[in-house]
Amino acid sequence: MEPLVHVRDLKVRFVSRDSTVHAVNGVDFDLAPRETLCILGESGSGKSVTLRSLMRLNPPRLTKMTGTVRVGGHDLVTTSERSLADIRGSVVSMIFQEPMTALDPVFTIGMQIRETIRRHETISREDAERRALELLELVQIPSAKRRLAAYPHELSGGLRQRAMIAIALSCRPKLLLADEPTTALDATVQIQILLLLRKLQQDMGMGVIFVTHDLGVAAEIADRVAVMYAGRFIEEGPVSALMRDPLHPYAQGLLGATVHGGVRGKRLTTIPGAPPNLAQVPTGCAFAPRCAYVEPACLAAVPAARSPIPGRAARCIRVPDHAVSTAA
């Protein structure tokens, strides 16, 4: 069976007159239907750009994107703008970090849900209105009927994010992308939104790719975790195994040596040194300058993904490679 998401050697560069940013430098992964993948990584490691690539949402004029990206059987790299617009919102949709600014301030919540439905389905205004109401109830917004007529600034941050989720789910996408959807919210609201997302994912059977800073969130919601550094997945594996026993020195540092299982609310540990400048593609392991175990071979070439156990992989020459598969 074809996976829901199939990404091979995804590279994204932002080219402007005076600089080039190599934001994503070769990402490979698959996502099965109904599976949840969490992407972890320091700020600037390319998580958002990777996520946006899954609906080709990076600014078109600056972005050079290569590789293979297939979502629900659609080739996103080569498809036309027009068919891309048909795919966005119906096959794959996205929740953003800032519910404050992600909604149009001068249109009502109801209108912003209705226009999404009517963009993808032939449906009367009244039916769209009814669907919008059901969606607000689905995301557990109290007094949903009244909230249809509300403008974004009349809702709290948590309610706005729920409305955003309602918009994203309005055409029952197969894949939901969530870019730090709880980072901008209060701690208690964060947990509510997270539980809601997990419930909706199970009820609707969507695949979810979730970007977060929060290990506890990842432990709560993910089936698998990918750790991103300088535009690559440097380690990937099932959530519990990866968190218990990270393979890559960067992942070890990031997760903190003593984290077991994952403590809710625990933030990523900071590692001495700064992430690499993305103006050049690193010729060796991008983490080498900050790594305690660096050796000459690390700088010679970018380490390939090595898989010590089926289902797990890391890009580090110190990791033994047993399974000779492409499961990474």
Place this chain on the structure above:
Amino acid sequence: MIFYLIRRVLYAIPISLAVSLVCFMLVHIAPGDPINAIVPPDAPQAVVEQIKHEYGLDKPLPVQFGLWLYQVSQGDLGRSLATGRSVWSDLRPATANTLRLAVTASLIGFVLGLILGGLAGTFRGTWIDRIATTFAVAGVSIPHYWLGMVMVILFSVTLGALPAMGAGPGGATDWAWDWAHIQYLILPAVTLSVIPMGIITRTVRGVVGEIMNQDFVNTLRGKGMLPRNIFLHVVKNAAPNALSVMGLQLGYLMGGSILVETVFSWPGTGFLLNSAIFQRDIPLLQGTILVLALFFVALNLIVDLVQTALDPRIKRS
């Protein structure tokens, strides 16, 4: 909403009163004696006193203001010192002419400005943007009267295509929307449209560019909306700002066309003001300034109301 509307209209009343006072005072604190303009320098003192009395110029200023305000509120703007005709009989056709010129010029300027500014804002940093911005800068920097004279030389003198002066074959008072009249309107209107074109282009470019950079546009693209759907969102977001600038521009054109009206001998309020100033025709001057100022107050009120109606974030209570 209805209370807000009533309150805003009520607010306009004290503003209009203040405006009237300023109009009245401005004319009276300006140097020079208006009487000198109508009576010969060697006229006997008794005659001067008599005329002063007839026009109420012998009374103290506050009394003069009160009387003038009372008359104005009755719809009577007084009599011109220079011609003896009622001010309104000169002012009415002049206002109509200026309104025609200002509205036509605004329409040209707004349409061009909206198109150029919209394109420039959408395609920021491209050659489209650079061309539109060049037009905008040229529009606000080229002096009116200079452009007016160039147009006259080019289209009237050299090509002989359009008339250079006046408002139609029948003079100032009979206007019709036919070619015989419209050909007189073209040159002054185009000349006058250049500044609003530039300003609207600049404003709309800024507003649209800013809106296109906002996160919600990304959300719209992310839910599959087509460019024409997104255009609608951008228009509704840009409308309050764009409309308020357009309202002000229309206001400026109403009062600010003295130079262009003079270059083209367009018999409007600017032309009228010009002659009233040179003849020190106080009633005419006061009446004209007052009408223009009230136009400005009314325009501001309309802009405010429209803006409030369009933008849900402005509080209405």
